[in-house]
Amino acid sequence: MNQVCSYKYCTSKTVLELGYICSACQIMRYCSQKCKDNDWTLSHKNNCRPYQPKSKTELNDSASTLKSIRRSAEDFEIIIKDNKMELGKGSYGCVKLVKDRQNGQMYAMKVMNKKQIFEYCSVENLKREIKIQRRLQHPHITKLFHYFEDKENVFLILELAENGSLFSYIRKRRRLPENEAFVYFFQTCLGIDYLHKKNIIHRDLKPENLLLDKSGNIKVCDFGWSAETTQNGVRRTFCGTLDYMAPEMLTNKPYSFSLDIWCLGILLYELIHGFAPFKGRTENEKCNNIVKMATIDYDPTLSTEAKQLIQGILKYNPAERLSMNQIFDHVWMKKHYKSYGIDLRSYMYKEEKQNDVSSRSISPQNEDIMSRSFVKNTNQNSNGDLKTLSKSSNYPIQQNVNNNSKSTACSNYNQEDDFKTRVSRVSQRQQMAQGLREIQGPQQRQEELGFMDKVFSAFGCLSRDKQQSQSHNY
Incomplete structure (x- = not known):
């Protein structure tokens, strides 16, 4: 049976054997090396798809x-x-x-x-x-x-995260004790540090985009606004969620990895207090409070170390913010490393092997635990602190430290439909920029006070308290 050479301009009238095969795709067959080379130069190199064997x-x-x-x-x-x-x-x-x-x-x-x-x-x-x-x-x-x-x-x-979003969990708990907030903050920092080392900026970090798996461990999700850049590169796209927007975003200045670090500071504050630090009766007022770095109110029971960490992150000038390494090395973090028995060196930049599913296990998978629990199978020391359950795991075991003898376990936890959420969708950047110029102006007429409310409402970038009718992000 005669065969046809894959080179459509082949001049051979009859081909008995096609002995020259494309080494990449292993599909295209030729009667001679000349036809193979000609076809590669003219067209095949632009269409060749490497062969992927099914294993x-x-x-x-x-x-x-x-x-x-x-x-x-x-x-x-x-x-x-x-x-x-x-x-x-x-x-x-x-x-x-x-x-x-x-x-x-x-x-x-x-x-x-x-x-x-x-x-x-x-x-x-x-x-x-x-x-x-x-x-x-x-x-x-x-x-x-x-x-x-x-x-x-x-x-x-x-990947399925059985326990929903961290946002819903915070709303259910109202606020978290510092030792529990540390676990979520630390795990989020590990994920963000990994992204930055991959030259990726998340650009929409918030509790709605932090999921909890079956064991209650953090999973960073939603990379719709993420961007690749270089260590020295900057971005200019206006995106994100108002409550977590950094000053450089709201003032249309170029930004880089420090944008995510700002969000980490907002996150830590919200974990401990139950709400974001910058408030406002309108979106306009909230924007101005962020840009002008309005005074932040801290809970009087907050430890000095936690307050210093948040203040070290929430700096108007991105160059003055703590780096990821400085965050990991902060005294507040070290205090909790000791409490949980964490060796920081074993956590840094842990990239799992592609086919080693077990390496993704952060805590023991207990089949009988269908909801999160911080108090199962734990051992207290003389100070009332809980030690990690397993020394064999490279990642922190999710658990709670005794806090006035009150358990923070949340049994039968489900994500509630009536929780309000923040939506980060932004379009029509020119109109958004015009709105930003309005809030940056020295004078505003009373009838324009609600301008940013309308702009953010139109483009789905409202804060939580204005998003009662919006649906949930997974």
């Missing part, structure tokens, strides 16, 4: 990456939990609990409507989110296993 590892979804076999929505069964078909909602779609029909693994499936994506001009955000998250392998960052699409939607298959 046993790729068939195991728990170790899969985006290079694994192609998936579709039909491969996943939607699970209804607590009479709800959704775990949460976001700006462009929803998140559902699903089970892989092939191996029974449970995942979170983020479903984004293409019409809404195109309407808000966020296609590039979606591409960036997928590109960035597929690179990330860290115990405190949500893992992306697959992505695919159909005619109406784009689907992301993500």
Whole structure:
């Protein structure tokens, strides 16, 4: 049987054997080395896709990456939990609990409507989110296993965080004692430090984008506004969530990794106090309070070390803010390292091996624990502090330190639908910039006082107290 050379301009009339194969894709076959070289130069080099052999590892979804076999929505069964078909909602779609029909693994499936994506001009955000998250392998960052699409939607298959968002947990608890706040703060810092070492700025760090897994450990999520840069590079895109926006963002100045560090300071304050530090009756007033660095009120029971750490981070000048290394080395952090028996050196820049699922385990997986608990199987020392449960783990065991003999365990915890949330979607940057110029002006007419309220409302960037009607982000 005669065969046809893959080089469409081949002049050979009859070919009995195609012995020259493209070494990259192993698909294109040629009658001679000359045809192979000519085809590569003219077209094939622009279309060649390297051959990806299917291994046993790729068939195991728990170790899969985006290079694994192609998936579709039909491969996943939607699970209804607590009479709800959704775990949460976001700006462009929803998140559902699903089970892989092939191996029974449970995942979170983020479903984004293409019409809404195109309407808000966020296609590039979606591409960036997928590109960035597929690179990330860290115990405190949500893992992306697959992505695919159909005619109406784009689907992301993500690691499941059974205990919802840190935002909902803070709202349920009102506020957290310093020793518990440390665990969430420290784990978030580990995730952000990893991103920065990968030259990635998150740009929308907030409790809504920090999830809690089955053991109550932090998982940084939502990379829709994340950006890649260099250690010396800067960005200018206006994005984020008002309560967590740094002064340089609100004043349209270039920014870099210190933008995320500012957010860490806001996060630590909110963990301990239950709300963000900069307040305002209107979005306009709140913006001005951030830009003008209005005086922050601290709880009188807050330790001096915690206050100093927050103050060291929340500096107007990004160059004056503490670096990640300085945060890790702060006296408040060291005090809690000692309490939890943490050796900091063993935590820094821990990137898991691609196929070693067990390395992602931060704390012992107790099958009988369906909700978070800080007090199970713990041993107290003479000072009432709890030691870590396992010395074999490289990551902190989630637990609580005795605080006036009151347990902070939260049994049967579920993410509540009535919690208000902050939405970070921002579009029409020119109009947003015009609004920012308004709040930066020396004079404002009384009738313009609500200008930023209207602007932020129109573009979905309201603070929590103004977002009663908005849905939840997963």
